[in-house]
Amino acid sequence: MLFQPPFNNLLAMLLAGIALLAAMLVCLRFRKAYALAGEYQCAIWFIRGIRCLIIALTASVWAAGFYWQQSWLLIIGLVILAQELYEGFVLSAALRDGQRLEKS
Numbered sequence: 001m002l003f004q005p006p007f008n009n010l011l012a013m014l015l016a017g018i019a020l021l022a023a024m025l026v027c028l029r030f031r032k033a034y035a036l037a038g039e040y041q042c043a044i045w046f047i048r049g050i051r052c053l054i055i056a057l058t059a060s061v062w063a064a065g066f067y068w069q070q071s072w073l074l075i076i077g078l079v080i081l082a083q084e085l086y087e088g089f090v091l092s093a094a095l096r097d098g099q100r101l102e103k104s
Helices: 005-035 039-065 071-103
Strands: none
Touching: 005 039, 039 071
């Protein structure tokens, strides 16, 4: 394992807090997307919400990995985070370019 048990618990609690903050951001961003339903900005806010959801889930998995000292959870969380954030970045870049092209 990466760290010794007293530090693992502190790190798990910190990651759980990050997961809760990201979950609150998910609710706010999905609410904003719902308020903009039918407009172009709705898709952008929805993708931002999905990004925060992935961060919340990954932080939860990492917190569990540190708490139960399971390194495979840390690796799985890292792979999922990298893949999903890359996809979300590409999709949000395409949406921003589409919005710019639509205005011109």
